[in-house]
Amino acid sequence: MLKIIVATAAILIPGAALAEDWGKFYAEVYGGASLGTDTQYNGVDYAMDPTWAAGAAFGVDMGNGFSLGVDIMKTGDAEYQSESATLTTFSVMAEGEYALALNDTFAVYGSLGLGAINVAVSSGTTEDAWGAGYSAAVGVRADITDNMALFGEFRHQNTFDTVDLFGDEVGAPTNTALVGVRLSF
Secondary structure (H helix, E strand, C coil): CHHHHHHHHHHHHHHHHHHHHHCCEEEEEEEEEEECCEEEECCEEEEECCEEEEEEEEEEEEECCEEEEEEEEEECCEEECCCCCEEEEEEEEEEEEEEEECCCCEEEEEEEEEEEEEEEEEECEEEEEEEEEEEEEEEEEEECCCCEEEEEEEEEEEECCCEEECCEEEECCEEEEEEEEEEEC
16 A cells, blocks of 8 residues: 555656646546447447446646546446346546637537556456556536536547457447536646
């Protein structure tokens, strides 16, 4: 645990000095729905039921509409419509975002991320595996105060390649509709 605290401090302390030159730190919390998406199991598509999605992000606004951050998201146990199995994902992404202000209140944005996605399948027993992945999102943000904004976005995430679970090749793309709050400080 001490190693995690030291590593986090080593990242955040220099980041704080850079943020003074760039802008504000931000933290986001969000939730929504992971929409029914086809999951590939050994090359065969299986329809997946919708489930919940939730996550958090933190980063720094670099100015001129650009920001860099880290995003962590989890989806709930989605059931296959034709099987008695569930699938969950957990992702950790480094993301870059560009926001275009429409006026003093509203902005539209897009983001791209690279990182890792953990895919877990439960069918009596649970097995999980990590794979390198990506994310892409578009959304709209509304400033409520100088330090708080509400947002809504659509996000797609997937691994670059399938992951091996129970000796099977599994691909688990997710499409999520999310709403949340961004706090700047």
